[in-house]
Amino acid sequence: MICGFDMDTSQVIKLTAIVFMAGVFGLLTVSDKYKSMITIIVVLVNAIITTVPALLAITQNTQTGVLSMPHLLGNIGTKVDSLSAWFILIINFTSINGVLYGSGYLKAYTHLKVNRELHWIFYTLFHISMVWVCMFENGLAFLISWELMSLSSLMLVIFEYQKKETLKAGLNYMVQMHLSVVFLTLGIIWLFLNTGSFNFSSLAELPQNNHSLWIFIALFVGFAIKAGFIPFHTWLPKAHPAAPSHVSGVMSGVIVKLGIYGMIRTITYLRYDWLIIGEVILSLSVITSVYGIANAAVIKDFKAMLAFCTIENIGIIGIGIGLGLIGMGNGNPVLVLIGFSAALLHTLNHSLFKSLLFFGAGSVYQQTHTRNMEQLGGLIKKMPITAIFFLIGAMAIGGLPPFNGFVSEYLIYFGLFKGLNPISGISQVVLIVLSIAGLAIVGGISLLTFTKSFGVIFLGQSRAEFHHEPNEVSFIMQLPQYLIVVAMMSVALIPQFYLSTTSKVILALFPLNTSLNTSEFSQMSGNIATIGLVSLSFIGLMLLMFGIRWVILRKREKVEYETWGCGYVAPVGKAQYTGSSFTRSFGHLLSFLVKERRTFSRIAKPELYPENRTFSTTYNDILEKYVIAPLTKRTVFVLNYFQFIQNGRIQSYVLYGLFFVILVFIGSALNLIK
């Protein structure tokens, strides 16, 4: 351990910018073959540079620095405190995995040389801008890096911009990200008007009145769009399938989490009556979770399924935040600690297994060129390693022990049950019990979703013919998945280490030290340690049982035969149970949430010899179809009246400029503009 060693974080930012520039220069000069190598090096170097202050901040104290940009923004405060550090570490790990996987994944696109070059340049920018988002104290600099992050990720999403639907998804993403920026800008300008400073820390100077509530709402909406809370989630199921898989993995793993970062950052500074806000966030999160996973269960596109599942997990993180806020409102420090710890831990966990799942999905897509799971099947025999990784990810995301997802889900349940007791009012008790029920339903639906996805994609027989036989992917694409699984198992088996880190983060952020009941806290970390042990013994017991079974069956007779088909012995792949049938009764049950749409033409009565016809079912995102789409349609309708302004004639554009100059002139002449 290096003691008393501090780093100037502004130097870190400068250094990363220089590395980035050098990387761009390198990418533009070297030949196509070495570009991915250069990107890996740049991302690695930047990750190492930024990991150092992050580790220092987590183990010792906050690292600060002042970046002076005399002609632009003046002196900008930068700092890496433990919260930023937690997110920076997650960003670095996921981005490194993403670039490793991507270097293998993009090998298939040799015909798109220019696209790849641009892609790698924007990938390095994307990585470093995400880290900068976590480092800037100043609101304007924060917004600039936020915008850099959004734009660079946009460029990554539209990697295959020759495809129309990719471009469309990209446009949708761009518009929604800018809505987010509008709200954030609004919040920050409001903050500036009230306090005269752009710094986030000046949120603390705001008096506790409705102004601070409105600023919170503006910032919350901005961050919620990024994070994908409903009804701001509609960009996720569009952008994720369109993007290359390593980008989806990093976006889903990290970029949505920066929305969570922003929320927690705001909460730490602002002073308000958190009880009611906590209740609102808790309810919103439970609804988000249920809505996300219900849609994930029925959708056929497996990358869109993962995107909806991200929405679910954001909801689970939100439940943690809501719980923490309720704890703050009730003056219950243990609840604050559990709630926010669960949120932070689930952020880490989700970034791990979601990127694992997206990488697996990408490998499947690369080998089969389809995202429709109904055409797949039997891939476990052709891609066994991908299948096992996907299975691990699927079990972990469902919160099943002995994987890491269980640790954070357990913490959330534990927090909810702890939250039940000291509360006096009935409304909160009912809210919390309903949240428990909601979380249980989410767990159940996620079992349905992931058994379906894994079963339909990897098990049984193939349902369609492919141009070339699917094979296991290259080692460079498997490598990050090995790394992720190791990280996941470390969370699952030694959760007390991670919990002590998150509680350190929380204790540094919220002034709880005085009131925290230490016995309850040590009891909680004891519990978490027990979970690691129990998970380990579960694995041990299972291995023992497998061993016993192996010994017993070693010499027994084994016969291979067809699957039982009621006596029919020529089963075909198409006759297998499909994913849509698997979730059909579920969709029927929740038809108010997931609406099935059937497209077919009826057989008319006089038609004696019916012709070939097709029948297809799709599920629509009802919020998008019935809320967002009509709203945008109306807006577009109104805006149509202003179309005459953009008439395509250069003369009128020159005239507009002239008008503007005259206006400015008159304004300054009359002293209206200073």
Added chain:
Amino acid sequence: MISFLLIILASLFFMGLVVRTKSIASGRKGPGVFQPMKDIIRLWKKGSVYSKTTSFIFQIAPTAYFTSVIMAILMIPHGNNPGLISFDGDFVFFAYVLTFGKFLMIISALDTGSSFEGMGASREALFSMLVEPAFFILMGSFALLTGHTSFHSIFSMLHYGSNISYMLGVLASIVFVLIAMIENSRMPVDDPKTHLELTMIHEVMILDNSGFDLGLIMFTTHLKFAMYGAMISNFFIGMLPLEISIPLFFVIQAGFAITVGLIESFMARFRMGHNPQFIFILTSVSLLIFFGVLLVLGKFM
């Protein structure tokens, strides 16, 4: 440890009692109480047939399912004696470890590439999703009532002071009987004796299992029954000394088995489409328990 041994013992005769009750109710003499166990032991000695379509998932699933149930049983206390594994919030682990086994069984059904087994798998997944909130609301209510969050402390702190807390115990037993029936796919949700693949749930999932694995799956079902029976008995054992609580445990297990037998004898299976409605009853009963707890604690003031 004591509860683990008791549950294993109970599992040996539980299904036999169910079968015996059913045969007596239908006017037959019926097989001996240990006959189902003898069948399982015979299966354990046999070789197996595997489908060509299946992968290793199909082979590991039954063992993992068995292990997950054993793990769950290890957490169940016996009155004042905690289970081998006991910590705050252990029932979350309990629920999720059972789900782990279920996950593998469902995908192993899909592994066969059959046109029936997926159907059973889908129903199993759907019904267990519907059961989940009932269990958690129930445990939440008892956590609220006792102020504790582990099986052992909840069960040992349940003091039956007022009449309404007796009511809660009875309601909770009903919930657990129903959960056991649904989780084990018995009547009235599923008929294990049906011969039509299209109408089965659990039985259709294991159509392709044979030999040792099939025996293991069947034994796991017995274990699960005994596990839920033990859970129900805990609502009544409380702080009783062992010499009373152990006989009481077996009486309750036998009563539970006979109830299951009677339900199966006198009820018809529901139409598949009506099952979700039936399962929602569970959640509403748990909500009743929750409101009962609120009443006891005087939160309605």
